[in-house]
Amino acid sequence: MNISDELLNAGNSAPSEEDLVEMYNKLLQTDPEKAKDIEEATKALQEKVLPTPGCCLKTKNVKSNEKVFINVCTSSTVPTPRDITERELQELVESIEDENAIVDYRVPMSIGEAHAELDKQNNGCSVYDVIINPAYLAKIRGSQVFLGFFMSIVIEGVYNKYNVELDRNWIMLKRKKFVGSLQEQYMRTKTLIQEMPGTSPSVHTPAAEKPKFTIQKEPAEGHPMFLIAEIMLPKAIRAKTISLDIGEDRLVMTVKPYLYDLDIFLPYRLVQNQCGSQFNVKTKVLTVTMPVQQPS
Template identity: 65%
Template sequence: MNLNEPLVDQEPAPSDEELADMYQQFLQQATPEHKQQLEELQSLQEKVTPTPGCCIKTKDMKTSTKVFINVCTSSNVPAPSDITESRLKELIYLLDDENAVVDYRVPMSIGEPHAELDKKNTGCTAYDIIINPAYLQKIRDNEIFLGFFMSVVIEGIFNKYEVELDRKWILLKRKKVVGSLQEQYMRKKRLIQEVHGSSSAVPTPVAEKPKLRILREPEEGHPQYLIAEIELPKASRAKAISVDVGEDRLVMSVKPHLYELDVYLPYKLIQEECGSQFNVNTKILTLTMPVQPA
């Protein structure tokens, strides 16, 4: 199915009640172990209804179909770390360098594409992007931040759905949303820990961001490997370290709430061949990550 074409004679999507019944039937057929995993996963998620913010018009580079980015908000999405405009300009410059690692995240939730009709009753595609309300205000007030945000959104949609969008986009002045906003499931925020017998509450400790160094092998041309060296001076054993290497993303944490790292990488990796080793003497975690051929 091509989501960029208008849907004709489409079967109606199942209602929430039908989806709930389907989920319960699936649970009944699942093994006890899988059932427990599904229930634990469900307990960590909550349904979020986004609030309209602004709408941006662009197009699919392959089909030339109109695409609308519904920028929405929810307090369930954390705001990105504060950054100056001058530093952001440096990061924008780095986006053109395929060898650069941009270690700055804009938390967002990218929803599924949904077919809609524009004001001329022509088929189009809409994506709902949920961000923090404070960050929406920042991108509204500053063209530099808006430009960086749209670069991240376009890259995110390409990575998730392999849809290349035109970077010549237009912010619509009189429209906040095209179509109907879709509810999304998101991870629940960490709750403040309860302390019984006391009037005070102890917040969950905030993990540090460790020092990261990424090397290329070879240094010139398309690399065969990326080698990441992460300094973890407070880590005492390898069992406390969790590493998750995605196709172009590295996520690492050290229990209990000592370190957290989440970075996107400039190359696609061969995930199943990635390896890691922690040196308890130097306190350095080394990851060897083979790169997919150019």
């Protein structure tokens, strides 16, 4: 994520439609050499991981009625989520019902592409391998509340990533840890930004503050084209001290040396490769523009 020192026009009003179009066009302009460097750097941060089998759940494709199996696998490469209680999880689920809610909680996972397999009757089926941290697997095995929540976000994740709608009526297979053969997945093994709070003492420290921020939808009504975050960083001196990572539905930011730490879950899927950011060295405001995936 490139962060420049270019100054932004100050003002309290939201950007006009013309400003948004211009901003969007700028985001599409990519330096080929810079893009190549980013691609090589991304590859260097990843390696193939063969997950460890954990448990298997059965559901079906709503449209085709085909059997679908979810191989829940583990790898220590995947961070563990912040530890919360069942009551806190239930309160979190209630808050998610508000489509504009900004939820500061996420379950790190990797959902692989579907692979064709045969069930025990030798009928064709689809299988998705979902990789989570081993500690979180133990958590969902010991709690129907956490297991139900986990399957809800897996089903949502498969739909958002592959446009496949799975039946929310699922069962756990008692005598099978996985169906078919587990597939290797590319996983991020190094990062300058922690995946979840508290997982890396060398990155996260109690001295880091959570900065004030606002997130606006553009347009304000209906499904937005953009999310625009303004993060107040009064102690930041230059843009090069800011590390920013934007995922499909998540924004993670740190400011060195341990000045600020922000990790927020967003209620929309983002177009990651078109996100942009600018730091105003006078106002000390980091503005992040995030195009939103549009409904198909």
